[in-house]
Structure formats: C-alpha cells, structure tokens
Amino acid sequence: MVMDGRDISVEVTHLRRGNHPPHTKHHAKQPILLECPHISSGYYRYLYLSVGRDYLWCDRSMLDDEALMRLIHAPNTRIFHILVDGEPAGFFETSRDDDGPRMLTYFGLLPSFTGRGLGPWLLDQAILVMLEDNPPMLGVETCNLDHPRALLTYQTAGFEPFARESRMLHVPKDFNQLSLSPDVTQKGSNPS
Numbered sequence: 001m002v003m004d005g006r007d008i009s010v011e012v013t014h015l016r017r018g019n020h021p022p023h024t025k026h027h028a029k030q031p032i033l034l035e036c037p038h039i040s041s042g043y044y045r046y047l048y049l050s051v052g053r054d055y056l057w058c059d060r061s062m063l064d065d066e067a068l069m070r071l072i073h074a075p076n077t078r079i080f081h082i083l084v085d086g087e088p089a090g091f092f093e094t095s096r097d098d099d100g101p102r103m104l105t106y107f108g109l110l111p112s113f114t115g116r117g118l119g120p121w122l123l124d125q126a127i128l129v130m131l132e133d134n135p136p137m138l139g140v141e142t143c144n145l146d147h148p149r150a151l152l153t154y155q156t157a158g159f160e161p162f163a164r165e166s167r168m169l170h171v172p173k174d175f176n177q178l179s180l181s182p183d184v185t186q187k188g189s190n191p192s
Contacts, residue, residue, distance in 0.1 A: 005170055005171050005172040005173045006170075006171050006173075007168050007169065007170050007171075008056070008145075008168070008169045008171060009166055009167075009168060009169075010143045010144060010145055010166065010167050010168070010169045011143060011144045011164060011165075011166055012141055012142070012143045012164065012165050012166070012167055013141065013142050013143065013151060013161050013163075013164050014139065014141055014161065014163040014164070014165070015139065015140050015141070015142070015151075015154050015155070015159035015160060015161050015162065016101065016137050016138065016139045016140075016159065016160060016162055017127070017137065017138040017139070017140075017157070017158045017159040017160065018137065018138075018158070019131055019134065019135060019136065019137060019138065020158070021127070021128065021131060022123075022124045022127045022128065022157055022158065023124075024124045024128070025120050025121050025124055027117060027118060027121040029084050029085065029116070029118070031082045031083065031084045031089060031118060031121065031122070032082060032083040032084075033080055033081075033082050033122075033125050034080060034081055034082070034083065035078065035079070035080050036079045036080065036081055037078075037079075038073075039072060039079055041065045041068045041069055041072070044068065044072050044079070045060075045061065045068070046088075047081060047088065047090075047091045048060055048061065048091075048106065049061060050088075050110045050111075051090060051091065051106075051108035051109060051110055052106070052108060053175075053176070054111065055108075055146050055147065056145050056169060056171055056175070057106070058169070058170075058171050058175050061172075061175065062172050062175075072093070074095070076095055076096045076097070076098075077093065077094070077095045077105075078093070078094045078095075078129060079091060079092075079093045080092055080093075080125070080126070080129065082118070082122060082125075084113060084118065088110065089109055089110055089113040089118060090107075090108055090109035090110055090113060090118065090122055091106070091107075091108070092104060092106060092107040092108075092125075092126040092129075093105040093106040093107075094126065094129060094130050096133070096135060099136075100135075100136075101135055101136060101138055101139040102130040102131075102133070102135040102137075102138050103138075103139045103140065104126055104130065104138065104139070104140040107122070107123065107126060107140070108147070109122065114147065119149070119153050120153060120156065120157070123153060123154070123157050124157065127157060127158075138159070139159075140154055140159055142154060143167075145169075
C-alpha cells in the first residue's frame with residue numbers, strides 16, 4: 001500500500017555498549033518503573049506517539065492493531081513505562097535475537113518530562129533490564145531527528161558509536177493528526 005506523505009533522509013548512528021552495569025543514578029522525584037507485559041495497543045500507541053511525535057516516530061504509528069500486537073508481544077520484547085507523581089512520563093522497549101545483542105528499540109520521555117534529569121535515570125533502568133539475561137552486548141540506534149541530547153545521553157551511559165548510515169523515512173500525510181489519547185479499552189493479550 002502506498003501512502004501519501006513525504007520522504008525524509010535520516011542519518012542514523014549505531015551505538016553499542018559492553019555488558020557491565022551502569023553507575024546508577026537516583027532521582028529526587030522517585031519515578032516508578034513498571035513492566036507492561038500485556039500492554040494494549042491503545043496504551044502503547046499513546047506512549048509511542050506522546051514520546052515520539054516531535055521526532056517523527058512514525059514506523060509503528062500506522063500499523064494496524066494485529067501487526068502492532070505481534071511486535072510488542074513478541075517473546076523477546078519487553079516494554080516498561082515510568083510514572084512520575086502518578087502520570088505516565090516515558091517508556092522504553094527492548095528486544096533481542098537469540099544470540100545477538102539486547103537492543104534498546106525505543107526510549108524516551110513525554111515532552112512535559114524532558115529537561116528534568118529523568119532521561120539518564122530511565123536509561124540506567126533500561127540498561128539494568130537489558131543486562132538481566134547477560135547478553136554479550138547492548139545496542140541502540142539514534143538519528144538526527146531524535147532529541148538533541150540523545151546521542152550525548154547514550155554516550156554518557158557508555159554506548160559508543162560504531163557505524164553510521166543514511167535511511168529514508170516515510171512520514172504519512174496524516175501523521176500529525178493521529179490521536180494522543182490512550183484507548184485503554186483494547187485488550188492487551190498476546191495475539192498468538
């Protein structure tokens with residue numbers, strides 16, 4: 001299916017990190033980290049778009065519920081979100097092939113929570129989660145559309161760039177009209 005929209009050239013940086021634990025940081029707000037093993041497609045879309053809309057995260061925004069559920073409930077995928085003062089503040093998603101590195105697939109904060117020192121705290125939590133099954137290496141990608149401090153935040157946490165590439169990103173015409181309201185009525189069961 002061809003969607004109307006625009007194509008944008010994106011510069012992607014691949015980073016990797018050894019499997020040593022981070023120097024964990026504490027945060028005065030005492031955020032609560034919760035795993036979402038049965039996250040609904042509606043709540044996932046809310047987090048994904050709330051965090052990523054400004055950075056043109058559109059890869060998953062146009063998927064139908066069945067395709068999205070297959071991705072977010074895949075056996076080697078884990079999703080966590082954080083609450084600050086009872087409000088959703090951000091999330092991260094990890095994935096892993098059987099013998100490969102554990103990847104930080106998505107990571108970010110809602111716009112109203114950026115600039116509060118939560119990013120480094122959340123990244124430490126993501127690294128600790130990714131280290132639970134003792135992978136040989138951790139990896140993440142960032143690009144020139146991500147938050148201006150994304151690359152530096154990853155590098156400060158011990159990730160090192162090892163490759164760069166250009167990709168084309170298709171931004172659907174109606175991307176900015178997608179709803180940010182969570183549809184929590186959708187079931188989050190595994191679609192297998």
